[in-house]
Amino acid sequence: MGSLRISLVFLCFYSLAFCLSVSGRPATFLQDFKVTWSESHIRLSDAGMAIQLVLDQDSGCGFASKRQYLFGRVSMKIKLITGDSAGTVTAFYLNSDTDTVRDELDFEFLGNRTGQPYTVQTNIYAHGKGDREQRVNLWFNPAADFHTYSILWNHHHIVFYVDDVPIRVYKNSGRVPFPTNQPMGVYSTLWEADDWATRGGLEKIDWSKAPFYTFYRDFDIEGCPVPGPTNCASNPRNWWEATSYQALNAIEARKYRWVRMNHMIYDYCTDKSRYPVAPAECIVGI
Numbered sequence: 229m230g231s232l233r234i235s236l237v238f239l240c241f242y243s244l245a246f247c248l249s250v251s252g253r254p255a256t257f258l259q260d261f262k263v264t265w266s267e268s269h270i271r272l273s274d275a276g277m278a279i280q281l282v283l284d285q286d287s288g289c290g291f292a293s294k295r296q297y298l299f300g301r302v303s304m305k306i307k308l309i310t311g312d313s314a315g316t317v318t319a320f321y322l323n324s325d326t327d328t329v330r331d332e333l334d335f336e337f338l339g340n341r342t343g344q345p346y347t348v349q350t351n352i353y354a355h356g357k358g359d360r361e362q363r364v365n366l367w368f369n370p371a372a373d374f375h376t377y378s379i380l381w382n383h384h385h386i387v388f389y390v391d392d393v394p395i396r397v398y399k400n401s402g403r404v405p406f407p408t409n410q411p412m413g414v415y416s417t418l419w420e421a422d423d424w425a426t427r428g429g430l431e432k433i434d435w436s437k438a439p440f441y442t443f444y445r446d447f448d449i450e451g452c453p454v455p456g457p458t459n460c461a462s463n464p465r466n467w468w469e470a471t472s473y474q475a476l477n478a479i480e481a482r483k484y485r486w487v488r489m490n491h492m493i494y495d496y497c498t499d500k501s502r503y504p505v506a507p508a509e510c511i512v513g514i
C-alpha cells in the first residue's frame with residue numbers, strides 16, 4: 229500500500245496523464261460541466277452520470293466544460309433525437325472562445341425526416357479560419373442507441389471518431405494552420421436550425437413532434453487543463469501523444485477509407501465552386 233502510493237505519486241510527477249486516468253473516469257456531468265443555456269431544458273439522471281437535453285418551441289439548451297484543455301481526447305456517448313428530427317441540430321465541439329483567432333473543432337448532427345439518414349458535419353477552425361466542412365451520412369441509426377463520439381487532438385493530428393471509426397483526420401504538417409497554443413473548452417448544444425440544417429433548409433421542424441430529446445452519458449475528458457500544471461501540454465508522456473496515437477493504425481486507416489468511399493456526401497476539398505484551387509491541407513501528403 230505504502231509503495232503503491234509512493235509509485236502513484238512518482239507516476240503523477242512524471243505523467244499527469246496517468247494521474248488523471250486513475251481518478252476513476254468517466255466523470256459525472258457536474259464534475260466537469262455546467263449548464264450554459266436554459267437550465268430548465270437539461271435534466272440529470274442516473275445519479276448525474278447521464279443527462280437529457282430538451283428542445284421545444286420555447287428553447288433549446290446547452291452545456292460547457294468548467295475548464296479549458298490544451299490537447300487530449302474528449303468523448304461522450306450520445307443518443308440522438310428519435311423519429312422526425314428534421315431541422316434540429318445537436319452539436320458537440322471544442323472552442324477556444326477567442327473571437328478573432330478562434331480555434332474550433334465541430335461535430336454537428338443534422339436531423340432528418342423519419343427513416344432518412346442523419347448527417348454528421350464536421351468543421352475545423354484554426355487560427356480564426358474555418359470553412360472546412362465535411363459531411364458524412366451515418367451507417368447506423370444514431371437514435372436507436374448510444375454511440376461514442378470523440379475528438380482526439382495531439383501535436384500530430386486531430387481525429388474525429390464515431391465509435392472506433394475515424395471519420396475525419398486533419399494533420400499538423402507544419403504547412404497548414406493547426407491549433408497548438410490556445411486551450412479549448414468542450415461544448416454541446418441542441419437547437420433548431422431549420423433554415424439550413426436538413427436538405428439545405430428545405431425540411432422544416434415539425435413542432436407537433438416536440439419536445440425533442442437527446443441523451444448523453446459517459447463523459448470523458450482527458451487532457452491538460454488550463455490553468456493547470458505547467459508544461460503539461462508539451463509533455464510527450466501524455467498518453468494521447470504516444471506513437472500509437474500519432475497516426476491512424478492500419479485497421480483505422482482501412483475504416484477511414486471505407487467511410488470516405490461509402491458515406492461521405494460533402495467535402496470542401498473537392499468543392500470547386502468554393503475552392504477552385506484546393507486548400508493546402510487537402511493536398512495528399514500534406
Ligand SMILES: *[C@@H]1O[C@H](CO)[C@@H](O)[C@H](O)[C@H]1NC(C)=O
Pocket residue numbers: 338339340341344345346347425426427428493
Ligand atoms: C436527409 O435525407 C435526405 C434524403 O435521403 C438526404 O439527401 C440528406 O443528406 C439527409 N440529411 C440532411 C441533413 O439533409
